[in-house]
Amino acid sequence: MPAIFSRPFRSHGVKASYADFILSILRANPSLRDTKSYLASFGHHQPERTKPSDLLDISTILPPTGQQEKESPKLTTEPLKTSPVISSILNPIYRRTALVKLQGPFTDKQLDSIARGMVFLEKLGLVSVMVIEHDKLARGDEGERATIIEETMRVVSVLEAHGAKARPVLGTVVRLGPMPRDREDPAAHDVPPPEAHVFPTDLVPIRSSLRAGEIPVLPPFALDSFCRSVRIDANDVIAALPPDPHADYSEDINLVPLRLMIINREGxxxxxxxxxxxxxxxxxxxxxxxxxxxxxxxxxxxxxxxxxNLRLARTCLSYMPPASSAIMVSHRSSSSLIANLITNKPAVSSSLPHALLQGNRKLAxxxxxxxxxxQSIQVVRSLAHVNRAKLTHLLETSFGRTLDVAPFYERLEKYLDFVIVAGDYVGAAIVTNEPGPDQCSPPISYLDKFAVLPSHQGDGTVDFLWVALHDETYGLGHPFSVNPNGGKEGKGEGRDLVWRSRADNKVNRWYFDRSSGHMRMGSWVLFWCDAEKRLKQEESQRADSGLSYVESWEAGRLEQWADVVTTIPSAWK
Known part of the structure; x- marks a missing residue:
């Protein structure tokens, strides 16, 4: 990721902690998909007018081949080397903007840590628009305005002490009340419109600051109907900033917010x-x-x-680009902002088994x-309520193969248990009840297909879908499975979930982390997730002795599963 280190800290008087910066990046442990996604947003973008083919055509200055060999025997066809300065001009770091709520007050040490994180984010291409909040200062207190301005200037000073450029925007940017068009038909919005608004001309100071490479820092002031500057909730100021239909672009910065960051003392x-x-x-x-x-x-x-703050995130994300996200973070975890920026993922995947989550040191x-x-999540238990055309498109696009449609849906007519659908078929999990090896055996809960459109692999849909799958199968019976996905809402007994995957499937690493175990079967791998409620009951009965390597109720089940799973026909042509 060479773009990350292309600019030094601006202040030569500051001993910037490059070690902390690099360690924060390494701790993020981004996958290849994470890195590609990051570079797509923040990597080098080459302006159209500076395409290499438009700059210089070597053939126009070299003589014909024969003449070249006689007159210039030492001339080679190695590519021309461009100076670092020219490279930085032709391939600028494409910067994005973030809305940041700084929910203080913070001590000098806390603010110092936050400012360091903001500077690191700027080096990674994310420029913050910060709004100050002072929770301990009641509305209408004497000296309220002076205190807020003093806090704003304090934040600016700490940012500059860490080598950043910052600009206090003390004039009012937002106006009280919803946007005039929102007042006319408030019911037209799925999310209630903000209680404040801006006009394009109001954003001139923020745009000017961002283009100058400065971090704008705003106090929570707004103009009321009498054109007076009054203090309002910082949430209203931030919520008014994303819905800007006139947000423009320059060649090296995108002024449409990509992230919302709420930094507080709570987490x-x-x-x-x-x-x-x-x-x-x-x-x-x-x-x-x-x-x-x-x-x-x-x-x-x-x-x-x-x-x-959750309501603020809901309001802002309803206006921000679909790939946007919000993060609520304590000042103690400001370094996690870097991991979030690079991966756009939580500190720990929410789809991991709860036993792992409960013992994870990252959870605090x-x-x-x-x-x-x-995405909306719905559980469909009848094939009659499944949109077959959309499901087929999802499966074929996700797997890159052609579905054998008729026999596939004929099989589902016989054995379907349920289908979990994410959004408008951007993801789906298909679970069937497979007959056991004999009439006395209970049916096997089999994950027939788990698919997410490539365009949604990285936006959280995979985790949302797997959590819903957990709630409907091996997680049933636990209070943390009571989720609003239209399914059983935690009521019932959990069942072991079984599935197979080709041995060379790149997704297997993800499956290894989420399964209770696996067994290789030639060119296939059999995975399973044990019913969590049964495991907990077994462990409680044995107190401190724990579970043995193979319990009596586990004996022979792998062979039974393997016998059934290997007979399931392929769904592809």
Missing amino acids: GVPSYARSGYPHLLINLSSEYDFIRDTFEPSWLKERPSALS PETPTLIRRG
Whole structure:
């Protein structure tokens, strides 16, 4: 990722911690897909007018071949080397913008850590538009305005002390009240419109600051109907910034926000499934109402702004590009912002087995919560309610093969248990009830297909889909399986989930992490996930002795599964 190190810190008087910076990148451990996605957004972009073919055609200055050999025997056809300066002009780092809510007040040490993270992000191509909040300053306090401005200038000073350029934008940028067009028909929006708005001319100071390479820092001020500058909630200021239909582009910076970052003292949104520890990943399209309704009143003491920040994320992401995400993070975890920028993933995958999540050292009260617009999730139990054309397109596009349509759907007519559909068939998990090896054996819960469109592999859909699959099969019976996906909502007994994958499938590494075990069968690998409720009951009965290597109820099941799975016909032509 050479673009990352192409610019030094601006302040020569600051001993910038390159070691911390590099370690933060390495800890992110980005996959090849993560790296490609990052470079697509922040990598080198070559302006159209400077295509190499338009700059210089060597054939126009070299003599004919024969004459070249006589007159210039030492001339070679090696590519011309371009100076680093010219390369940086022809291939600029394409910068994106982030909206940042700085929910203080913070101590000098805390603010120092946050500022360092902001400077690191800028080096990676993400320029912040920061809005200050002061939770401990009540509305209407004496000296309120002076205190807010002083806090704004303090943030600017700390950023500059770390080598960044920062500009305080003390004039009012936003106006109170919804946008005039939103007042006329508020019901036309799936998400309530912001309580403040901006006009294109209001954004001139922010655009000017960004183009000058400066981080704009805004106090939470707005113009009321009498053109007075008043303090409002920082959430209203931030929510008013994304919906800018006149947002323009320059050659090296995209002014449409790509990230929303909420940096506070609380951390992420607490989850009922993690005993109040934060959610790892939130799918707003299917989980927002459920999270709000199951929020424990006792959590308000430690995380009083969790729901209001979640509402802010929902508002902003409804206007931001589909690939955008929001992160709620404690000042203690500011380095995780780098990992989030590069991978656009949570600190730990939410689709990992709960036993691994519960013992993971990365999970703490201040673990960040990643929030995405996400996809709706629905569980369909009848093939009559499945859109076969869309499902076929999904499977063929995802696997890159041609489906043998007639026999595939004939098989599903006999054995289908359910289909989990993400969004408008951007992803699906098909589970069947396969007959056991004999009449006395219970049916086998078999994952027939798990598919996500390539365009959605990396936007959280895979994890959202697998979590729903967990809730409907091997996770049933646990309180953390009570999710609003239209399925059983945690009621019932969990069942072992079995599936097979070709031995050379690149996805197997992902399956290894999520399965209870696997067994090689020639050119295939058999995977399974044990019913979690049964495992927990078995462990509790044995107290400290733990489970043996092979329990009595496990004896022979692998052979039975293998016998059944190997007879399932291929779905492809």
